[in-house]
Amino acid sequence: MSRTSAPAWMGRPTPAVRIAKAVALTVVVLLVVFPLWTVLATSLATPQNVIDNGGWVIWPEHLSFDAYADILKGGIITRALLVSAGVTVIGTALSLVCTIALAYTLSRPDVYGGKPMLLLVLFTFLFPPGMVPLFLVVRSVGLFDQYAALVLPFLINVFNLVVMRGFFQSIPKELIDAARMDGAGELVVLRRVVLPLSKAVIAVIGLFYAVAYWNRFFEAIIYFNDQSKWPISTVLRQYVTGGASIAETSGELAVASPQSVQMAVVVLATLPIVLVYPFLQRYFAKGVLTGALKA
Incomplete structure (x- = not known):
């Protein structure tokens, strides 16, 4: 390798590497966002909606602010x-x-x-x-x-x-x-x-x-x-x-x-x-x- 060539970590990544990074970043984001969204959705769900979904709601059928009230x-x-x-x-x-x-x-x-x-x-x-x-x-x-x-x-x-x-x-x-x-x-x-x-x-x-x-x-x-x-x-x-x-x-x-x-x-x-x-x-x-x- 030439002395003037840039280090490997400074070079432009290959398409496969960029796709792998995008997939890894997406997985990490989902692992962080999904629990937070579940907590928020469950807090806004109606009692019947919570019972029908076994205690955890991913998408509330009807928004309810009764828990906060x-x-x-x-x-x-x-x-x-x-x-x-x-x-x-x-x-x-x-x-x-x-x-x-x-x-x-x-x-x-x-x-x-x-x-x-x-x-x-x-x-x-x-x-x-x-x-x-x-x-x-x-x-x-x-x-x-x-x-x-x-x-x-x-x-x-x-x-x-x-x-x-x-x-x-x-x-x-x-x-x-x-x-x-x-x-x-x-x-x-x-x-x-x-x-x-x-x-x-x-x-x-x-x-x-x-x-x-x-x-x-x-x-x-x-x-x-x-x-x-x-x-x-x-x-x-x-x-x-x-x-x-x-x-x-x-x-x-x-x-x-x-x-x-x-x-x-x-x-x-x-x-x-x-x-x-x-x-x-x-x-x-x-x-x-x-x-x-x-x-």
Whole structure:
């Protein structure tokens, strides 16, 4: 092979290879879309339609929103959605503020004690606390049965911190030096120079935190005795694993079938993240890869 010839992976694929790729991509898409469509179709099916199809509906004969009306009329699901929304919004905001502050501090080479602090942070990443020590800490500081127990113990994720620190380090040092020569302090540099250039990584890390807070269910089971404080992910687990017992005992099932209610809860639990993700997808390659490579 000539030295000037392009590598095999850069050449134009043969028709057979392109057909194989198209078939593989189609199969993967169907494997992803079909379960989602089945969940949505079952949630919109009538009780008789669900019974006739053995519990799963691929194409509903008549659209019915009874399942959504049943679970959104002010009962358990409505409270759980509000709890999850509040925990996600407040937790994501606090986590971003703390992560940005610590990442910027650790990204500056002249910070006193920066290296030991970074090693301490990485130590917690390599050796995370177990469930029992974390439970004892939460109970000892008075967070038991409090919404803060879903936020404060998970305020900073080390992986997100390392990625954001690497992104901050990739910002040209000349820009920061120029701002300092103009008399800008650290807060001004962070607010007017670093943050405007870091919108991509902030959007990605914010989505990571939001997904983590929205999907947090196990901690609610451990830290909450009052089930009315459970977030939507914990209630969703109870619906899926325990059937519709929660809805039946609270009087929420009026018209829809249990299967439709379960699938409607799944749709409501996944819909917010599905709606937000497309708007932030274009930031992923720039935000994560730049920070990870630099780190």
